[in-house]
Amino acid sequence: MPLSPLDIHNKEFTRGFRGYAEDEVNEFLDQIIKDYEIILREKKELEEKIKTMTVQMGHYNTLEETLQKSIVVAQEAAEEVRRNSQQESKLIIKEAEKNADRIVNEALGKARKIAIEIDELKKQSKVFRNRFKMLVEAQLDLLSTDDWDHLMEYDVGLTEIQKHARKETDEIELTSEELNKLL
Numbered sequence: 001m002p003l004s005p006l007d008i009h010n011k012e013f014t015r016g017f018r019g020y021a022e023d024e025v026n027e028f029l030d031q032i033i034k035d036y037e038i039i040l041r042e043k044k045e046l047e048e049k050i051k052t053m054t055v056q057m058g059h060y061n062t063l064e065e066t067l068q069k070s071i072v073v074a075q076e077a078a079e080e081v082r083r084n085s086q087q088e089s090k091l092i093i094k095e096a097e098k099n100a101d102r103i104v105n106e107a108l109g110k111a112r113k114i115a116i117e118i119d120e121l122k123k124q125s126k127v128f129r130n131r132f133k134m135l136v137e138a139q140l141d142l143l144s145t146d147d148w149d150h151l152m153e154y155d156v157g158l159t160e161i162q163k164h165a166r167k168e169t170d171e172i173e174l175t176s177e178e179l180n181k182l183l
Contacts, residue, residue, distance in 0.1 A: 005037045 008029060 003036070005033045005040065008033050008036060 011029070
């Protein structure tokens with residue numbers, strides 16, 4: 001067990017012949033007591049500091065462990081977000097490719113339909129042109145016949161027209177008379 005300042009103060013030495021000077025020994029012991037008290041006080045303060053620092057170090061170790069766990073969790077979360085975003089981007093790309101294929105197919109279908117309609121319109125225009133040409137040729141043939149010349153030569157007077165009109169009226173009257181008889 002270490003000596004305390006009180007042990008040093010209470011220590012009594014036996015007296016010998018021609019021993020040490022008592023005042024010098026007492027002064028020296030007093031100085032040792034003071035220095036020893038200072039050392040003990042500093043030792044106690046240092047022990048308190050060590051306790052405080054041990055507690056703080058425990059706190060910092062706990063904090064470090066928590067931070068390390070948080071970093072691991074954050075890294076795992078970041079990795080999960082990265083994986084999810086990659087999957088989502090793949091889905092978006094697939095959807096975009098599907099939509100692009102659909103749009104291209106629709107456009108090709110419309111183009112085919114328009115090409116068919118154009119072909120049909122070409123056929124109809126050829127048919128119309130041929131019919132119109134035939135109609136015009138037929139009309140030209142009618143114009144180039146001799147019938148027109150004969151019409152110009154035909155001379156009918158007003159009296160002949162009137163005779164012809166009376167004859168038709170008489171036939172109508174006869175027909176009326178016959179009808180009356182029948183009724």
